Amino acid sequence: MMNKGSLFIISGPSGTGKGTICNELIKHDDTFLSVSLTTRDRRNDEIEGVTYYYVSADEFRNRIENNMMLEWAQYGDNCYGTPKDKVEEQLNRGVNVILEIEVQGALKVKQQMPEAVMIFLLPPSVEALKSRLLNRDRETREEILKRISIAKGELSKAYLYDYIIINDDFDECLQTIRNIIVDRREKLDFVEKLQESI
Amino acid sequence: MMNKGSLFIISGPSGTGKGTICNELIKHDDTFLSVSLTTRDRRNDEIEGVTYYYVSADEFRNRIENNMMLEWAQYGDNCYGTPKDKVEEQLNRGVNVILEIEVQGALKVKQQMPEAVMIFLLPPSVEALKSRLLNRDRETREEILKRISIAKGELSKAYLYDYIIINDDFDECLQTIRNIIVDRREKLDFVEKLQESI
Numbered sequence: 234m235m236n237k238g239s240l241f242i243i244s245g246p247s248g249t250g251k252g253t254i255c256n257e258l259i260k261h262d263d264t265f266l267s268v269s270l271t272t273r274d275r276r277n278d279e280i281e282g283v284t285y286y287y288v289s290a291d292e293f294r295n296r297i298e299n300n301m302m303l304e305w306a307q308y309g310d311n312c313y314g315t316p317k318d319k320v321e322e323q324l325n326r327g328v329n330v331i332l333e334i335e336v337q338g339a340l341k342v343k344q345q346m347p348e349a350v351m352i353f354l355l356p357p358s359v360e361a362l363k364s365r366l367l368n369r370d371r372e373t374r375e376e377i378l379k380r381i382s383i384a385k386g387e388l389s390k391a392y393l394y395d396y397i398i399i400n401d402d403f404d405e406c407l408q409t410i411r412n413i414i415v416d417r418r419e420k421l422d423f424v425e426k427l428q429e430s431i
Numbered sequence: 432m433m434n435k436g437s438l439f440i441i442s443g444p445s446g447t448g449k450g451t452i453c454n455e456l457i458k459h460d461d462t463f464l465s466v467s468l469t470t471r472d473r474r475n476d477e478i479e480g481v482t483y484y485y486v487s488a489d490e491f492r493n494r495i496e497n498n499m500m501l502e503w504a505q506y507g508d509n510c511y512g513t514p515k516d517k518v519e520e521q522l523n524r525g526v527n528v529i530l531e532i533e534v535q536g537a538l539k540v541k542q543q544m545p546e547a548v549m550i551f552l553l554p555p556s557v558e559a560l561k562s563r564l565l566n567r568d569r570e571t572r573e574e575i576l577k578r579i580s581i582a583k584g585e586l587s588k589a590y591l592y593d594y595i596i597i598n599d600d601f602d603e604c605l606q607t608i609r610n611i612i613v614d615r616r617e618k619l620d621f622v623e624k625l626q627e628s629i
Contacts, residue, residue: 239590246625340545343545347541347591350593351593355618355621356625359625359628362625362628366629384629385626385629388626389626391618391619392437392546392619392622393545393546395548395549395593395594396593397615397618399621417595420553420589420597421589421590421595423597424586424589424595426557427444427553427554427557427560427586428586428587430557430560430561431560431564431579431583
């Protein structure tokens with residue numbers, strides 16, 4: 234019997250390179266990056282099923298009520314969330330799935346899927362974190378303070394993650410996460426072999 | 432501010448060397464191995480607070496009712512479990528705590544303390560597992576079948592653990608677990624530094 238894929242959650246404060254890491258992982262590995270569902274309008278440069286799945290507010294509400302969302306949140310007027318069916322479809326096919334989501338969403342997913350492996354990415358230094366949080370043009374003081382507050386909140390939940398990894402050297406960080414993913418598959422295959430043997 | 436200690440749960444089928452690993456960890460490292468509470472009588476070669484804490488059935492019941500047990504189970508006429516206060520006392524002092532417990536208990540602890548890092552130990556091979564399960568003298572067929580059934584049940588929950596480690600080379604396995612423990616402390620210290628800086 235083929236083992237199911239494993240679910241990996243990647244979180245971390247803004248600017249730790251989560252997006253770049255995830256893009257590399259899906260480019261070269263047998264992994265699927267979960268695409269979020271949103272109620273907001275598609276912009277011109279965005280692609281349905283790649284950037285987001287675009288649905289109406291009614292459909293989104295319907296999915297929540299039918300327990301078809303692993304997690305969701307509202308930002309401004311729009312809702313964003315992780316569709317359960319797409320994730321499970323890949324896992325059942327034996328494909329590893331990566332969710333790049335913020336901490337609150339991650340904890341909700343973990344409650345529903347306790348087998349999820351949670352990875353928290355950290356910036357290499359205090360300076361790197363600060364420069365990412367503070368140095369953006371055309372932002373009000375309020376927007377900056379809000380971003381700092383979000384980052385503090387995320388960092389305060391890092392201890393709940395299974396793996397805490399510093400993105401100091403990009404290639405090394407990518408390799409560490411790849412090893413976690415590959416190793417898990419190998420170990421679960423071995424567990425199955427042990428189970429079948431006794 | 433000093434960080435709290437981290438909680439590590441170590442499980443795995445009979446004969447994977449959990450006990451030996453744990454004894455090494457507490458001998459050389461700043462870690463505390465949780466001692467279970469039991470209602471059974473103390474045997475002559477056992478030491479209060481080292482082998483077990485020995486309490487009456489009334490006290491055990493009292494502790495369950497007051498939510499003072501992280502997990503507990505009954506085997507035959509006796510109850511065994513993990514006292515919450517002893518674990519939290521060490522964690523609050525900044526000491527890492529190790530629980531060597533079976534899978535059902537581990538999952539109960541994880542529900543109450545989601546920050547617990549769960550490590551599942553595997554035997555090096557099918558042969559090693561079998562020889563441990565089958566080759567014991569003076570056991571009935573029923574006892575052997577029961578042990579196999581327990582091992583199958585434990586293996587079926589391995590995917591819920593954060594780390595799955597094969598105890599192939601003892602020193603290497605010990606070092607891997609040590610690295611997980613030491614690394615976590617370092618990372619959590621770094622997280623704290625980041626939080627304080629912004």
